[in-house]
Amino acid sequence: MAISGGNLFAMDAVDQEILDVLRADSRTSMRELAQRLGISRTSAYARVKRLVDSGVIRAFTIEVDPAALGLGLSAYIHVRTKQNSWKSFRKKVWALEEAAHVALVSGDFDAVILVRARDAEHLRELVLERIQSLPEVVATQTVLVFEEHVGQ
Template identity: 50%
Template sequence: MREDQLTTTPSHPVRPLDPIDDAILRLLRTDGRASVRAVADQVHISRANAYARINRLIDEGVIRGFSARVNHERAGRGASAYITLKIVQDSWRTVRAKLEELPGAAHIALVSGDFDVLLLVHTEDNRALRELVLTRLQGIPEVLSTRTLLVFEESDLLPER
């Protein structure tokens, strides 16, 4: 995960999205491979307008990229878990850099509440998950404690219509 994906301060002022922008985002979240022509047709705007809007959404950081939705089990990473971490105060940047290097790390978030960090991982099996938690995570000096929540089943949510 890159630094710019986790920053909370936008590089330019946040501009409210209009209904056409919202429709484009819904469409691209459902099908990130949709052509500009398909986007234009479904949103009822010209191709030039669709192209300009998509590029603006990318330039403004609203669209951070395009990716595939992966079935982790079929990809050989059938053990998934959310792991909560309590960390040393003011060590977020250091911990984040170390978590970004972990094999199978899919999402990292600094959160409020009973713990400081929420980490989503996908590993080959429970043995690999145990190794990741007991050796890699608990071996980070700034990590005070961890709690592992196994994922039994998951579903991707599609955007609202």
């Protein structure tokens, strides 16, 4: 079972296998998907369409290596914001090209931002001059990422 748009979506083992294959390579053809799962192409198309239409599959995407783009330094920026400022803060942070992920969280901080920077100077400028200067920001804490693994 999966929750999609607040509704429970009934998934069987074949649906789960489809998700596993497409997570590993979203460019997998329907022909190859059907062969790997031992189902017809018609069934593969129908199942993928049902997963998309129900919202279980939200997008087919690519994974880019930030270091190959010259963004070899990653960090999590923990941010404490002023009361009731999440929506305006989120909009401004998503406008930063360095922001890879933004989340509202519980705990000592209100938000966590995963950022990608060229180097330490770029990260310093991003945090001290652009993020901390936002009127919604009360405090930040920067956590450098030494090694990263993306799971499926």
